[in-house]
Amino acid sequence: MNRLKKHSIHYLQVGLLLLSLCLTLAPLQWSHAEPKAEISLQEATDTALKQFGGEVIKSESNKQNGTPVYVIRLLSNGRVKEVHIDSQSGKVIAPNKE
Structure with missing residues (x-):
């Protein structure tokens, strides 16, 4: 029985280690999924x-x-x-x- 407890504790430690590793790496993967826009569409x-004039x-x-x-598509002078x-x-x- 003592041997079974040692193995159970070992497997539990390995499991917790893997879980903590997954939780640590997961945000790194998600942060590279889609870069956030720094400026708005407006x-x-x-x-x-400002640079080209015209009408949006x-x-x-x-x-x-x-x-x-x-x-951004602009209309200026018919173009x-x-x-x-x-x-x-x-x-x-x-x-x-165009």
Whole structure:
């Protein structure tokens, strides 16, 4: 019986060790799942308007090469300009004329 208690305690210790390891690593995995936006869609829209002018016809969040971006479509002088803004840094990635 004494031998059984030793094994039970050993298995319990190993189980607790594994559980604590899983609980420690789990937040690390979740934190890399989806980067949080540092700027809002409104801030991205304001940046696009300030730099390129025009009227906003559409704004949305998207991904570009795995990077979260805001896509702002502006209408100016009868032309549509699509502006991509990095949602983490707030920097303009690329304006594309359509």
